[in-house]
Amino acid sequence: MGDLTQLGVRAIRDGVAGGDFTAREVAEAFNAAVEGASALNAFITPTPELALRHADLVDADRAAGRDLPAMAGVPIGMKDLFCTRGVQSSAASHILEGFVPEYESTVSQNLWNAGCGMLGKLNMDQFAMGSSNETSYFGDVKSPWRKDGSNAALTPGGSSGGSSAAVAARLCPAATGTDTGGSIRQPAAVTGITGIKPTYGRCSRWGVVAFASSLDQAGPMARSVDDCAIMLGAMAGFDPKDSTSLDAPVPDWAGSLNADLKGKRVGIPREYRMEGTDQSILDSWERGKEWLRDAGAEIVDVSLPHTKYALPAYYIIAPAEASSNLARYDGVRYGLRDLPEGAGLQDMYAATRAEGFGDEVKRRILIGTYVLSAGFYDAYYTQAQKVRTLVQRDFTDAFGQCDMILAPTSPNAAFPLGEMQADPLAMYLNDVFAVPASLAGLPAMSVPAMLNGDGLPLGLQIVGKPMDEQGVLDAGLAIEQRSGFDAVPERWW
Amino acid sequence: MSVSREQVAKIASLARIDMDDAALDRMVPELNNILAWVEQLGEVDTSTVEPMTAVIPQALRLREDVVDADPLTGGGRREAILANAPVAEHGFFGVPKVIE
Numbered sequence: 001m002g003d004l005t006q007l008g009v010r011a012i013r014d015g016v017a018g019g020d021f022t023a024r025e026v027a028e029a030f031n032a033a034v035e036g037a038s039a040l041n042a043f044i045t046p047t048p049e050l051a052l053r054h055a056d057l058v059d060a061d062r063a064a065g066r067d068l069p070a071m072a073g074v075p076i077g078m079k080d081l082f083c084t085r086g087v088q089s090s091a092a093s094h095i096l097e098g099f100v101p102e103y104e105s106t107v108s109q110n111l112w113n114a115g116c117g118m119l120g121k122l123n124m125d126q127f128a129m130g131s132s133n134e135t136s137y138f139g140d141v142k143s144p145w146r147k148d149g150s151n152a153a154l155t156p157g158g159s160s161g162g163s164s165a166a167v168a169a170r171l172c173p174a175a176t177g178t179d180t181g182g183s184i185r186q187p188a189a190v191t192g193i194t195g196i197k198p199t200y201g202r203c204s205r206w207g208v209v210a211f212a213s214s215l216d217q218a219g220p221m222a223r224s225v226d227d228c229a230i231m232l233g234a235m236a237g238f239d240p241k242d243s244t245s246l247d248a249p250v251p252d253w254a255g256s257l258n259a260d261l262k263g264k265r266v267g268i269p270r271e272y273r274m275e276g277t278d279q280s281i282l283d284s285w286e287r288g289k290e291w292l293r294d295a296g297a298e299i300v301d302v303s304l305p306h307t308k309y310a311l312p313a314y315y316i317i318a319p320a321e322a323s324s325n326l327a328r329y330d331g332v333r334y335g336l337r338d339l340p341e342g343a344g345l346q347d348m349y350a351a352t353r354a355e356g357f358g359d360e361v362k363r364r365i366l367i368g369t370y371v372l373s374a375g376f377y378d379a380y381y382t383q384a385q386k387v388r389t390l391v392q393r394d395f396t397d398a399f400g401q402c403d404m405i406l407a408p409t410s411p412n413a414a415f416p417l418g419e420m421q422a423d424p425l426a427m428y429l430n431d432v433f434a435v436p437a438s439l440a441g442l443p444a445m446s447v448p449a450m451l452n453g454d455g456l457p458l459g460l461q462i463v464g465k466p467m468d469e470q471g472v473l474d475a476g477l478a479i480e481q482r483s484g485f486d487a488v489p490e491r492w493w
Numbered sequence: 494m495s496v497s498r499e500q501v502a503k504i505a506s507l508a509r510i511d512m513d514d515a516a517l518d519r520m521v522p523e524l525n526n527i528l529a530w531v532e533q534l535g536e537v538d539t540s541t542v543e544p545m546t547a548v549i550p551q552a553l554r555l556r557e558d559v560v561d562a563d564p565l566t567g568g569g570r571r572e573a574i575l576a577n578a579p580v581a582e583h584g585f586f587g588v589p590k591v592i593e
Contacts, residue, residue, distance in 0.1 A: 102573040103565060201549050214548060241566070243553060312531040323508060330509070332586050337579035345591050346509070354511035362510055363523060369508040370496065370524070383534050385544030390537065392545065425526055441548035466549065 004029040005170045009074050009227035010254075012173055013115075016058065016073030023055035023062075023073030023117070030075050030119055033171045039493040042156075042166040044080050044138045045088050046120035051075045054117030071234050072115030077166045077175035080121040081128055082108045082218075083207040087118075091209040092126045092136040095356025096335045105207025106239045107176065107218050114234035119172050122162030126358045127326065128183055128211045131430040132420065133161030135360040140417050143191055144169035144489035148455040151492075154414040157187025157430075163221045164191040168489060174222035174231050178208060180215045181314050182410075182434025185446040188221055189409035189459025192448045192487060194476065195221035196228050199467050200441035201246035203232075204239030212321035213244070215314075215438050225447060225476040229254035232469065246467075253470055259478040262296035266475065267402030271307035272433060274411070280452040281408045288406050288449060288460040288479060295478035302398040302405065306390045310436040313391065315428060316371050316384035317439075322361075323368025329356060363424060392440040399465050404475055407433050409446040409459035437463045447476045448485040457487065495525045 004026050007015065016023050031048040058073045083089045083101035090096040104112075112118075126135040132155040133141040143156040143165055156165035160177035164187035167175050177184035179197035188195030196219045203218040210216060220231035233253050239245040268289065273282075289299050331337035331352030338351040357365070371380035398405065411432055420427045437444040443466070446459040460479055464472035496504075501521050505512040512520065561567030571584055580587030 099577050102570075102576055199549065201551075240554070241563075244547075244549075244551075246549065246551070247554075306537070309534055309537055312534050315527065316531055316534070327509075331579060332588055333574075334577035335579070339589060343589060345589055347511075348589055349509040350506070350511035353509055354516075357510065363520065363527075365508050365510065366501065366504050366520065366524060367527060369504050370500075370528075373504070373507065380531070380534075382544050383537075383539060384531075385546075386539035386542040387534055387537055388545040388548075389542050390539070392548070424523060425530055439548075 005033045007173060008223050009071065009174050009230050012074045013071055016062065017068050023058040024052060026073055027051040027055035027075045027117055030172055034119055037169055037171050037493050039142065040144060040165050040169055041139050041141050042123055042162045042169070042171060043077070043120040044090060044092065044123050044162070047087055047118050050087070051117040051119045054112070058115055069113065069115040070230060071111065074115065074173055075117040075119045076111065077119050077122045077163060077172040078108055079124055079160055079163050079176045079178060081124060081178050081209045082176060083209070084108050084118065084121065087121060089121065089209070091128070092124045092138055093356065093358065093361070094137045094336060095329045095352070097137065099334050101207070103207060106204035106241060107208065107235050110235055110237060111176070116234070122166055122175060124162050125159035127209065127322070127361050128159040128178055128180055129322070129360050129364055130158040131182070131186055131427055132417070133158040134417060134421055135358050137358060141165050142417070143414050144493065145191060145414060145456055146489070146492065152416045155190065155417055157190040157414065159183040160187045160221060164188055164193060167191070167193045167221050167223060169493070174220055174227055176218060176235070177221045178216055178218045179438065180212050180318060181438045182431035184219045184221060185434050185444060185459070185461055186410045186430060188446040190414040190457065192457030192485065193221060193223055194225055194228050194445070194447050194480070195219060196232060196445035196469070196472065197438070197443065198232060198236060198469050199246065199443045201244050202236045202469070204237070204242040204245050206239055206241040210325040212318040213325060214321060215318060225473055225480050226254060226257060228445070229257055229473050248467065251470060253473055256470055257477055258474050259481055260296055261292060261475060261478055264297045264404070265300050265402040266292050266297045267300055267302035267398050267405045269302050269304040269307065269398065269405055269407060271304050272407045274432070278412055281411060281458060284449040284458045284460060285406070285408050291479050291482035292406060292475060294482060300402050302401055304394040304398055304436065306387060306394050307436055309387050310391050310439055311428065311432050313384040313387040314435045314439060315367070316380050317388060319364040319368035320372050320381055321368070323365045323372065326361070326365055329353060360424070388439050391436055395440045395442060403465070404471050405463040407461045407463065409433060409461040413452050413454065413456040413458055433461060442466060443469045443472045445472045445476045447479045449479065449483050450485065451487055495528065496521065
């Protein structure tokens with residue numbers, strides 16, 4: 001039977017359907033992997049019994065000769081940002097510690113309907129705010145990767161860092177992530193896995209703890225482009241419960257995958273060539289161009305003139321929306337309550353929020369409150385929304401000359417935990433290549449490209465036109481087939 | 494534009510986040526650092542640009558005007574709604590006394 005934890009989504013699905021092994025055997029293997037990896041701190045709440053229960057349902061369906069859905073028998077990790085009925089959903093925060101939803105998020109329900117089981121709830125940056133997984137109330141996630149010749153703990157990226165670490169360490173074949181300004185792509189890149197953020201509105205946000213509603217979008221993280229395509233197909237779809245959900249059919253992305261890029265033009269944005277970028281990042285970008293050319297694509301230079309302003313605009317818009325979204329955590333309806341002796345209602349709110357939110361969350365709520373306050377609204381918030389229009393217009397103009405864009409995913413490889421914590425601004429710069437596509441609502445994916453000189457993975461990013469997940473996945477597949485990336489972290493945990 | 498300690502205290506109170514002196518001392522330079530950085534947006538000429546309202550243009554859908562059309566979001570789910578309340582009393586959310 002071999003080691004089942006080495007298998008990906010398609011291999012497990014096909015193996016279960018073909019009777020090579022049972023869904024229960026798969027779930028047991030991954031449950032054991034999760035249990036043996038507590039040193040990574042990737043899971044906040046493991047749910048081994050749920051994984052087994054889901055698996056038994058699939059095995060029973062197979063025994064009864066019923067049709068099996070697209071991910072039957074595949075156990076996954078679920079980012080703790082998704083509300084899962086009966087299982088703590090904390091968004092890695094103290095203020096939601098112990099919150100057990102009475103309802104299921106649409107994306108997680110879609111995945112259960114597709115035959116997935118749940119191995120547990122994955123650690124993340126608190127309320128998805130962070131790029132290194134150091135803001136979780138439940139402690140840092142450690143990347144399974146280490147620099148050659150070093151034992152220093154590295155970041156798995158963020159905010160979907162539990163997801164990236166778990167997939168990279170083979171604790172699950174795939175996991176959900178959410179991406180507000182790069183939170184799927186950046187962790188995927190620094191852990192050597194694949195992840196795609198679809199067009200804004202493809203996946204329902206219903207039941208996903210909200211950070212910045214105009215940006216948040218769920219997507220899959222897995223070990224291959226094909227597995228991502230299968231899982232995205234299971235996650236996506238119109239949901240009347242989310243007013244921003246796209247009422248559009250879900251194409252058969254996995255069935256249509258095609259790495260032949262003849263006739264496609266791939267744009268290289270000249271503004272992404274930033275001063276101080278690591279040479280190995282530039283090298284990986286050069287290789288990416290070669291691979292796509294080899295796949296038949298024509299490489300063209302394009303310009304995205306407002307790139308420089310995307311990140312500062314993001315750090316006005318996202319905190320503004322966060323300050324509003326996080327107003328609901330007041331100690332009344334759910335979660336933590338801190339009621340000092342003799343305190344009134346207002347004092348209770350302030351004490352609860354002081355106790356329940358971490359530093360980065362407070363920082364962003366304060367920024368958001370400030371930029372939305374009377375007298376500053378136009379200077380900051382309105383100006384940022386105008387710049388956002390310009391960022392999107394840049395992409396629209398560029399897509400007049402190309403079909404997709406190739407760029408690095410992240411400006412650096414995984415850095416040691418603790419290295420950037422003292423400087424919030426330096427941390428924000430990690431998402432400099434990821435944020436523009438988020439502001440424009442575009443589908444974007446990270447695919448592993450190579451290892452740098454320290455033996456750490458680097459990712460390449462493909463950004464597509466609105467609704468063109470297929471084009472993004474196809475180009476991702478072309479890179480995957482040519483990069484030959486098969487490095488795995490050496491087990492130390 | 495930079496913020497003073499008093500302004501940060503005012504913002505914190507608007508955001509309903511209790512902050513003691515030490516927390517304020519830490520927060521003021523961090524916020525100023527971030528605000529100084531976002532100032533660069535002022536360089537962009539946006540005089541003829543509309544602010545973005547929706548990243549993917551689409552018309553807002555309206556719900557059918559039917560009572561309890563969706564059993565999940567309709568009425569009659571008091572227990573589920575109160576299930577996570579820190580204090581639930583007599584079928585309501587319990588809060589400290591508001592009116593003397």
